[in-house]
Amino acid sequence: MPTPQIPAALASAAEGFARYLEAERGRSAHTVRAYLSDVGSLLAHAASEGIEDLAGLELGTLRRWLGSQSEAGMSRATLARRAATARAFTAWAVREELIEADPALRLKAPKREKSLPGVLHQRQVLRLVEDVESAAAEGAPVPLRNRAMVELLYATGVRVGELAGLDIDDLNPDRRTLRVLGKGNKERTVPYGLPAALAVDDWLRRGRPALAAEGSGPALFLGVRGNRVDQRQVRSVVHALLEALGDTAATGPHALRHSAATHLLDGGADLRAVQEILGHSSLATTQIYTHVSVERLRQSYQQAHPRA
Numbered sequence: 001m002p003t004p005q006i007p008a009a010l011a012s013a014a015e016g017f018a019r020y021l022e023a024e025r026g027r028s029a030h031t032v033r034a035y036l037s038d039v040g041s042l043l044a045h046a047a048s049e050g051i052e053d054l055a056g057l058e059l060g061t062l063r064r065w066l067g068s069q070s071e072a073g074m075s076r077a078t079l080a081r082r083a084a085t086a087r088a089f090t091a092w093a094v095r096e097e098l099i100e101a102d103p104a105l106r107l108k109a110p111k112r113e114k115s116l117p118g119v120l121h122q123r124q125v126l127r128l129v130e131d132v133e134s135a136a137a138e139g140a141p142v143p144l145r146n147r148a149m150v151e152l153l154y155a156t157g158v159r160v161g162e163l164a165g166l167d168i169d170d171l172n173p174d175r176r177t178l179r180v181l182g183k184g185n186k187e188r189t190v191p192y193g194l195p196a197a198l199a200v201d202d203w204l205r206r207g208r209p210a211l212a213a214e215g216s217g218p219a220l221f222l223g224v225r226g227n228r229v230d231q232r233q234v235r236s237v238v239h240a241l242l243e244a245l246g247d248t249a250a251t252g253p254h255a256l257r258h259s260a261a262t263h264l265l266d267g268g269a270d271l272r273a274v275q276e277i278l279g280h281s282s283l284a285t286t287q288i289y290t291h292v293s294v295e296r297l298r299q300s301y302q303q304a305h306p307r308a
Contacts, residue, residue, distance in 0.1 A: 005047065006040070006043050006044055006047050007047060007051075007052040007053065009052060009053040009054070010043045010046065010047065010051070010052070010053065010054065011043070013043075013054055013093060013098060014036060014039050014040065014043060016096065016098075017035070017036075017039060017089055017092055017093075018032055018035070018036055020092055021035055025184065026184045026185040027183075027184070028161065028183070030161065030231075031183075035085055035088070035089075038081070038082045038085035038086070039085060039086075039089050041065070041069075041082070042062070042065050042082075042085075042086055042089070045061070045064070045065040045068060046061055046065070049061060049064075054093050054098050054099045055099055055100075057090065057099065057103050058103050059103045059104070059106055059107060061103070062083075062086055062103060062104055062107050063107065065086075066079055066082065066083060066107075066109060069082060076109075079109045080109045082109070083104075083107055083108070083109030084109075086104050086107060087104040087105075087107060089104075090102050090103055090104040091104070118248070118249055118250030118251065118254075118255045118258060119250065119255070119258050119259050119262045120242075120248055120250055120255060120256075120259040122263060124245055124247070124248055125154060125256075125259060125263075127245060128150065128241055128242070128245060129150065129151070129154075129195070131241060131244065132146055132147040132150050132151075132241065133147060135147070136199075136202070139206055139207075140207075141206070141207040141208070141210040141211050142207075142211075142224065144199075144202055144203045144206055144207030145203055145207050145208070145211070145221055145222070145229070146237050146241075147199045147202070147203070148196075148199040148200045148202070148203035148207070148221070149163060149221055149229075149234060149237065149238075150199075150237075150238065150241065150256070151192075151195055151196035151199040151200070152178070152192060152196050152199075152200065153238070153253050153256040153257065153260075154196075154256045154259065154260050155192035155193050155195070155196035155260070156178055156180070156190040156191075156192050156196070156260070156277070157190070157256075157257045157260035157261055157264075157277055157278050158178070158180055158190065158257070158279075159182070159253075159254075159257065159279075160231050160234050160235060160252075160253040160254070161231055162180050162181065162182055162279075163221070163234060163253070164221065164228065164229050164230065164231045164234060165181060165228075166178070166180070166219075166220040166221065167217075167218040167219060167220055168204070168218050168219075168220050169218060170220065171200065171220070173197065173201070175191075176191060176192055176193070176194070176196075176197050177189050177190065177191050177192070178190045178191075178192055180279065182279035183279065183281075184281075186279065186281075188276065188277075188279050190277050191277075200220075203221075208222060211223070211224065211226055212226055213225065213226025213227070214226070215227055216228075221234075234253055235252050235253055238252055238253045238255070238256065239251055239252050242255060257278070258289070260277075261274055261277075261278055261286070261289040262289050264277070265289050265290060271283065271286055271287065271290065274286055274289065
């Protein structure tokens, strides 16, 4: 069944919502695209029911939209996210006086499946680091960069977008801290250890000058053409390294973020300190890592205790 043409009034509302997310909420381009994808799906469904403007949106429309998503095999996590997007969109429309009443106030979605994030054991991290160090031993610029990126990702727990956005002057080598611009343009300072400091220094001395070009600017990490490294490049590098380990289901840079948080808590770090390092706005988000630690403890107990 072809996707119906979204009426001009609905399309205009979606564009206004995008401007609001960018200008007032400070959302990244990636986040705005994700929101608009969900809103576009909702508005396409509304158009298929003959709705031409926001005044025609009703709770039943929203429920039927989520129902169609469920029938299409969407996960509960995706349905929960799309319901949250719909609520954000209609709440914005009320504030902008595009509609009088919010049809999503009573909209509910299936509860998210509670899943523990993929986490590496410390011995796996050591093997990962050994792999990138071995590749960087000859001094080629890209392996030197990859080593520095992996060390920083694990040392600081930064998101891949935050890593890609780093500039050289975001580093404070003397204090071994990193200035990070996170979600919502919130700035935080994150410490990192000596191994990451050595890897980054090596990259800056021997690797970056070999890749730097006229358009490099102050970017800390560069691609092979001298531009700021792309998030996809970082994901590709880390995914390949994790796949090479062969004994983990963890994938991508977020696995290093999860692992950093879990290992900090395993080592006795305060939960609020970990929240600050990760840049979580809510402590509840950080608390999932306590569940990961407890789960690892339970697995160790069952494997080691004779009467487990």
